[in-house]
Amino acid sequence: MKKIFKRTKSVNGIKRKNTTVVQNCSGLKKVKETLGGNDLKKAVKLPKNENINNWVTLHIVDFRNKIALFHGLLQNSCTSKSCPIMTAGNNLEYTWICNKKSQPQKLSAQSYINKLFQWTDEQINDESLFPNDPEKYLKKWQSKISYPIFRRLTRILGHIYHHHFQVIQKNGIEAHLNTLLLHFYLFTKEFSLLKKKDYLPILSIINELYAI
Template identity: 40%
Template structure:
């Protein structure tokens, strides 16, 4: 029997606290609209398209925060299997290795265990989406000029979580009965980044074969 998302991903396994949208705000209404479209069974390619009359940066912000929440939950589910011994390098198989650089504690690209990389990544994204200068929530406050570039970097790094989970922890995902849910989340994410050209094709190479199989 297929499990519902709440059964597969328990809240106590969330890797980070969920970022929520404030009720009554425009972004909360956009979030509800996006969620309703997802639940309606519409083609995911159409679900990600900007609704007529809506602000593109608001639409992007809603999706970036939602993907952060969902991918955070996915990784939280497998994080107990992602140890320094099992995953001493943040990678996607033998061909792809990801090094951390934040310009602060890690000024140069640094090789790290996957779990450490994920901790730093989620801290970094959480700080950005809670920063009013980067993700403004007050009515009338404009988005910064570099907002879409910041979102591109966030989404590019979140893609690496999919890479690591699919390549190194997919057996655990299948054992939990969560494969279909993660595939749906990935498809939603992939159609969104494709709709707005957010990730360079070279970054997508590690999951190219799988993407062609489930997203076309």
């Protein structure tokens, strides 16, 4: 992983302004230890006495930052010229929608992904959406708040795999990306955070790599 950190110093990782939730997540150490043992199915399980909202929030921040690291390697290969439209394979094209009243915007993959990271950061640092007190989370928080974040992050993973995997291979970090992909897939499946159709950007890759 040294190559990733060395070559992505300009990539900004998000740290929640309201850090109590993440800092107090008792399962964080357990996750890291389990990942070291390559047992991702155990890593995604909710630790005993851990709050589910804390657990999901921790992983939203973690996945966002790790995906940003990999995308940071693509500064020279993912440009408005090489990727004028946000796609994840030949059949999946995405437009950016700020809200329900706005018109869909066709953006380059780079612009789309940058907007997505900015939007995700704004969501995470909004106390009304991600409160420090786990008891104050909305009843439908997972479906209303976390769902669109995970859905959109899936699109970035799909774009990286379908259009820039050679760059990842040249840097010798495909194993790290594959581990991140599997971790993301198993976690979202464990807690039913995505719908079946939302896995389309990465489903063929998951099936090919892990035969799940």
